Amino acid sequence: MTDDPTGRSRRSPGGTGGAHRRPTGHEVAELAGVSQSTVSLVFSGKAAGRVSAEVEQRVRHAAQQLGYRPHASASTLRAGRTRTVGLLVPDITNPFLGHVLRGAQRAGRADGITVALIEPGPERNWQLTAVEALNAAAIDAMMLFGIEPPLSDAPGPTVLIEAVADGFTSVLLDVRQGTTAAVGHLLDLGHRRIAHLGTDLPPTTFKARASRWRRELDRAGITATESPEVLAGFSLQAARGAAHQLLSLTPRPTALFCDDDLLAAGALMAAHDLRIPVPDELSIMGFAGTLLSEAATPQLSTVVAPAEELGAVALQTLLRTMDGHATAPRPLPMTLVPRASTAPPQRPSPR
Amino acid sequence: MTDDPTGRSRRSPGGTGGAHRRPTGHEVAELAGVSQSTVSLVFSGKAAGRVSAEVEQRVRHAAQQLGYRPHASASTLRAGRTRTVGLLVPDITNPFLGHVLRGAQRAGRADGITVALIEPGPERNWQLTAVEALNAAAIDAMMLFGIEPPLSDAPGPTVLIEAVADGFTSVLLDVRQGTTAAVGHLLDLGHRRIAHLGTDLPPTTFKARASRWRRELDRAGITATESPEVLAGFSLQAARGAAHQLLSLTPRPTALFCDDDLLAAGALMAAHDLRIPVPDELSIMGFAGTLLSEAATPQLSTVVAPAEELGAVALQTLLRTMDGHATAPRPLPMTLVPRASTAPPQRPSPR
DNA sequence: CTGAAAGCGCTTACAG
DNA sequence: CTGAAAGCGCTTACAG
Numbered sequence A, B: 001m002t003d004d005p006t007g008r009s010r011r012s013p014g015g016t017g018g019a020h021r022r023p024t025g026h027e028v029a030e031l032a033g034v035s036q037s038t039v040s041l042v043f044s045g046k047a048a049g050r051v052s053a054e055v056e057q058r059v060r061h062a063a064q065q066l067g068y069r070p071h072a073s074a075s076t077l078r079a080g081r082t083r084t085v086g087l088l089v090p091d092i093t094n095p096f097l098g099h100v101l102r103g104a105q106r107a108g109r110a111d112g113i114t115v116a117l118i119e120p121g122p123e124r125n126w127q128l129t130a131v132e133a134l135n136a137a138a139i140d141a142m143m144l145f146g147i148e149p150p151l152s153d154a155p156g157p158t159v160l161i162e163a164v165a166d167g168f169t170s171v172l173l174d175v176r177q178g179t180t181a182a183v184g185h186l187l188d189l190g191h192r193r194i195a196h197l198g199t200d201l202p203p204t205t206f207k208a209r210a211s212r213w214r215r216e217l218d219r220a221g222i223t224a225t226e227s228p229e230v231l232a233g234f235s236l237q238a239a240r241g242a243a244h245q246l247l248s249l250t251p252r253p254t255a256l257f258c259d260d261d262l263l264a265a266g267a268l269m270a271a272h273d274l275r276i277p278v279p280d281e282l283s284i285m286g287f288a289g290t291l292l293s294e295a296a297t298p299q300l301s302t303v304v305a306p307a308e309e310l311g312a313v314a315l316q317t318l319l320r321t322m323d324g325h326a327t328a329p330r331p332l333p334m335t336l337v338p339r340a341s342t343a344p345p346q347r348p349s350p351r
Numbered sequence C, D: 001c002t003g004a005a006a007g008c009g010c011t012t013a014c015a016g
Helices: A007-011 A025-032 A036-043 A053-066 A072-079 A097-109 A126-135 A175-188 A204-219 A236-247 A261-273 A291-295 A307-322 B007-011 B025-032 B036-043 B053-066 B072-079 B097-109 B126-135 B175-188 B204-219 B236-247 B261-273 B291-295 B307-322
Strands: A084-088 A114-118 A141-145 A158-161 A169-171 A194-199 A229-232 A255-258 A283-285 A302-304 A335-337 B084-088 B114-118 B141-145 B158-161 B169-171 B194-199 B229-232 B255-258 B283-285 B302-304 B335-337
Touching: A025 A036, A025 A053, A036 A053, A072 B072, A084 A097, A084 A126, A084 A307, A097 A114, A097 A141, A097 A307, A097 B097, A114 A126, A114 B114, A126 A141, A141 A307, A158 A307, A169 A307, A175 A194, A175 A204, A175 A255, A175 A283, A175 A302, A175 A335, A194 A204, A194 A236, A194 A261, A229 A236, A236 A255, A236 A261, A255 A261, A261 A283, A261 A291, A261 B291, A291 B261, A291 B291, B025 B036, B025 B053, B036 B053, B084 B097, B084 B126, B084 B307, B097 B114, B097 B141, B097 B307, B114 B126, B126 B141, B141 B307, B158 B307, B169 B307, B175 B194, B175 B204, B175 B255, B175 B283, B175 B302, B175 B335, B194 B204, B194 B236, B194 B261, B229 B236, B236 B255, B236 B261, B255 B261, B261 B283, B261 B291
Parallel strands: A084 A114, A084 A141, A141 A158, A158 A169, A194 A229, A194 A255, A255 A283, B084 B114, B084 B141, B141 B158, B158 B169, B194 B229, B194 B255, B255 B283
Antiparallel strands: A302 A335, B302 B335
């Protein structure tokens, strides 16, 4: 009784903001002339068949009048779940991420699920961060983006996005199909000397591009000599350097298949350095369909990943995992978007 | 006693994950041979002068052994604050945002503050979203990025980032100084016909660029006729179109000062369309220093905003606002980064 | 169909 | 310096 936790009387400064005390379920109950339990039933969506339609109406109306919303923490504390899932990412500034997050958030909205974006600090690993978030009961479950956990047990329900590891459910892009589309586009244009500007990052998704690229060329009867490959670090400058190597080969490749738009942007820089006109003397294919592919000059032909859908499907898959029905969804198809960086090779490639 | 909220026994699936029950403060207390209150004191950082060093050690050790972390929701419920602040943004895919969020998160980490990224859905306005988050006690306070609220009262403590409105504390980039640096760079290179490719977005930050650009040219004795201006929508294609206009003027501007890297990327496309070599016959200045400026071909000279610092300062300012000491920090200086898209005009501009 | 009551795990005056 | 106790606002069997 002597007790007075006035956390929210501090709510006023900033805007001049009304320092209204939050109404509680009790107050709503009083106004509606029902018990607090009934109010809870209505707001937790468990009213069906337990509260009469008429009473539910009265409750909702009273709540509306008072501006009531259930207190998230009280609910979490009692029910043992936060209805928040974490999206752990190695790099929060990844241009792809915004769309994935948006897709996941929108998919969760209907079920009242919130997605929290979590980036482990530079000094911490994701495992530690995940365990802490789980232990603080800040999240119920998590999605790992582009992280391949070394061991098969995570501290809680987990889904991997664009990553694969033993014992985990993955939500993947169909990069094989995407690669086939990209390389097919170059073949259709008449290219034969199609080099691969890849990256040496560990995730499986990159290896899949490399092997599929090779397979498509094999099928077209193109030899390994005609189609060189260089693996670069995942950065503009690394890609630029690697592209320099590729472009100083004789005969020079007429097309570059790049593992990502970022690498393609680096290749564009290299072509510019060497005064090789794109697409007249060199075609460059990106991969992912980020803003970078649109903003590049010339605009990059690329294979677009359905980033929002990826996020949405990941969230739905995670929800099923939490229910114990873990089923991996089929890989999401990518879409070829030919733009200005690809064209037929200048003359039929000498054989 | 009949009561059994087993929220966390569901934690197992996904990874094979250990379904350890979370330890409570009580269990830590027992192991350490102290009361639960003492454990709480230690973990809420209020131990100084209230718990002996020796006891504190014992508590921490016991906690470590059990893997204890205070339950965030229990703490929130009791203390009346979440230690989470919202970062409300109109567009979660803005390439600038990642850095701002990172800065804010890192600045908050020391104080145990978490930053939640919130994007109102397409159909909802930010006010509604903010009120809901606040009412659900999901956040204590918020930062609005690039949103200028029409009215001076927000539903809770609020700080504006790169936006200005009556009655609110703002955290700003020094875009005037940035503009001076950008335009000064072009003047130093010898340009006189420096056009402005601006945007018609409402935030004050854009108007500041326009007026400062004009002022710098005035000071250099350059007339309005020599320095045309076009305002475009904030998109690549809009910028491309606007740049076309600017570049078909006679005499043609020798330099373009763009309000943002995105617009500069659009200008680069227009120059490419018209076969105007950059920087030989046209210099293009970006603004912001996003990935776009690095990935462009040629790389954009730009004025770099300290995005992480912006986020960090915003968070610190918000914390002070919540304490009632609202003081606007001084605008953060921007840094001129000359790259490959600017060079002296081809010949001394005729006058 | 509705209500009374216990209890989730903390924080916080207060008493000692 | 330490502990006992109340209570934050919900959810959830259980009884009626």
